[in-house]
Amino acid sequence: MTEVTELSRPEGEALDTKEVLLNLGPQHPSTHGVLRLVLELDGEYVARVDPHIGYLHRGTEKLAESFTYTQIFPLTDRLDYVCPPSNNLAFALAVEKLLGIKAPIRAQYIRVLMAELARISGHLLITGALPLDLGAMTALLYAMREREMIMDLLEMISGARMHTSFCRVGGVREDLPDGFFPKIREFCDIFPNRIRDYERLIENNPVFLKRTQGIGVITAEDGIDLGLSGPNLRASGVDWDIRRDEPYEIYDRLDFNVITRNEGDCYARWQCRVEEMRESVRIIEQCLEQMPEGPFQIDMPTIAFPVDKDKVHCSMEALIQHFDLSAYGFKVPKGEVYSAIEAPKGELGFYIISDGSEKPFRMKVRAPSFVNLQGLFGTSNAHYLADMIAVLGSLDPVMAEVDK
Amino acid sequence: MSVETPLNLTLITEHFGNAIDDLGFAHGVHAFAAPPQMIVELCRFLKEHPALRFNFLSDICGVDHYPEVPRYEAVYHLYSLPNKWRVRIKCRLDDPPRVPSVTGVWRTANWHEREAWDMYGIRFEGHPDLRRIYMWEGFEGFPQRKDFPLRGYKDELNPFGAEGPPPTRPDLATKNIP
Numbered sequence: 001m002t003e004v005t006e007l008s009r010p011e012g013e014a015l016d017t018k019e020v021l022l023n024l025g026p027q028h029p030s031t032h033g034v035l036r037l038v039l040e041l042d043g044e045y046v047a048r049v050d051p052h053i054g055y056l057h058r059g060t061e062k063l064a065e066s067f068t069y070t071q072i073f074p075l076t077d078r079l080d081y082v083c084p085p086s087n088n089l090a091f092a093l094a095v096e097k098l099l100g101i102k103a104p105i106r107a108q109y110i111r112v113l114m115a116e117l118a119r120i121s122g123h124l125l126i127t128g129a130l131p132l133d134l135g136a137m138t139a140l141l142y143a144m145r146e147r148e149m150i151m152d153l154l155e156m157i158s159g160a161r162m163h164t165s166f167c168r169v170g171g172v173r174e175d176l177p178d179g180f181f182p183k184i185r186e187f188c189d190i191f192p193n194r195i196r197d198y199e200r201l202i203e204n205n206p207v208f209l210k211r212t213q214g215i216g217v218i219t220a221e222d223g224i225d226l227g228l229s230g231p232n233l234r235a236s237g238v239d240w241d242i243r244r245d246e247p248y249e250i251y252d253r254l255d256f257n258v259i260t261r262n263e264g265d266c267y268a269r270w271q272c273r274v275e276e277m278r279e280s281v282r283i284i285e286q287c288l289e290q291m292p293e294g295p296f297q298i299d300m301p302t303i304a305f306p307v308d309k310d311k312v313h314c315s316m317e318a319l320i321q322h323f324d325l326s327a328y329g330f331k332v333p334k335g336e337v338y339s340a341i342e343a344p345k346g347e348l349g350f351y352i353i354s355d356g357s358e359k360p361f362r363m364k365v366r367a368p369s370f371v372n373l374q375g376l377f378g379t380s381n382a383h384y385l386a387d388m389i390a391v392l393g394s395l396d397p398v399m400a401e402v403d404k
Numbered sequence: 405m406s407v408e409t410p411l412n413l414t415l416i417t418e419h420f421g422n423a424i425d426d427l428g429f430a431h432g433v434h435a436f437a438a439p440p441q442m443i444v445e446l447c448r449f450l451k452e453h454p455a456l457r458f459n460f461l462s463d464i465c466g467v468d469h470y471p472e473v474p475r476y477e478a479v480y481h482l483y484s485l486p487n488k489w490r491v492r493i494k495c496r497l498d499d500p501p502r503v504p505s506v507t508g509v510w511r512t513a514n515w516h517e518r519e520a521w522d523m524y525g526i527r528f529e530g531h532p533d534l535r536r537i538y539m540w541e542g543f544e545g546f547p548q549r550k551d552f553p554l555r556g557y558k559d560e561l562n563p564f565g566a567e568g569p570p571p572t573r574p575d576l577a578t579k580n581i582p
Binding site: 066245337338339347374 | 430433461463465468479485490492510514515516519536537540547548554
């Protein structure tokens, strides 16, 4: 029988409040890298947020100006290191547009297959890491188990688990290895059920739902105004996917749905990614069915190494060509190109100005994470400091890509 | 990919006359050259015209054309979500480079412009918060300019840098941000 009493406060006198400046990061597990947020707090509410970035700045664009086009591929790997094949693809497409060439059909299928594997790998990380940020550790452990399968597949194709650098201008480095198809079919059979497992883990978790539903709502107008792209914008109800709207490679031959949600909150962004993984599995299955036999690299000795390596050993012209290509690279005609693809994080664009030499005059990376991070300014309702973590996690920035 | 531009160019030429240079359609993007003082008006026009609706700003980037004159360039990439068109606006800038900010048209321009300021020293006039974004406060020079050495300048923290102190030309000073 206790009586609830309000805290007594002198009549007519407001509480003495003061804004507090809080520093979050750069070393903090929930910032997904080295991001520093300077937060102005009004009590428990975040009044203003000022992200400080650049801790991982490596000057990719400046470096690219002194590299040949083939040497730039490893640099693009290190942008969004969670899904490097997408970055390789985006860069290769931009250079191919300038050269006016297209990779052979089989190479296009291999690239798309790898890009979709990368998409699953990237989405798996964040669908697991967002619950982890909010205190549910289990999902990440399961997600990592499946991510390992993708790593194995990528290792089988390229020999590297993370930085694959598998694309080349005019094709890919090698053909798919023997025994790859049964392996990836096995993955495609297992994975959809595993997605169901994550959903069961999370969808019925009241803590996760409370912490993400209705939190960090970004309206469609705000999202477009802030330049969000990819799942972050689709979760706000904007039906835009570059794979469908400006089809590159062989995406126009594939049947897939563009996932949208209307809520625009953290949960919608999480859901969008989970659903997109299902679509990616469908795309991979179609790639496996449709993939034709044929060359994996364009037959152009000035741009690509000869497919038949034996020629290099017995013909002098081929040897000179091979040496020339590896020592000096190839020339790209004068011009400029902006080429964008739908990377896992959103619109990944490469703007390349060529002066006709072997090295780009200027390469600009339109990194989706860099722009998506500005979504922090777009959430309409004031939220608690703890919700900041959910908003940040749901925007899925990869700091290596933010900082370039 | 179609060779013909999907844009109705007369809309733009009627409104702006000879001030806008048509650079043609290539690789899926139509390019224009515009004088810097017109950039805000042009962007607003492209964004708000009911037949164009370039409502999405993909990217803003700086370019250094050293030793050409005018030396700098600001390049804007716009996308129309309803029409699925892309457009590129190129703005040549004198030394020291100054161009009005388009943050009033798209909020996303904020960080793109901060990056171009940080890397090339292009001053975006009217920007609400033009600070360096990648480099630290107090860093001297603009690292992506063509005359900035790839490894930076030699100092106690950077033994592999190029000889000679960083140039302290007035346009390189990072203070007095507008």
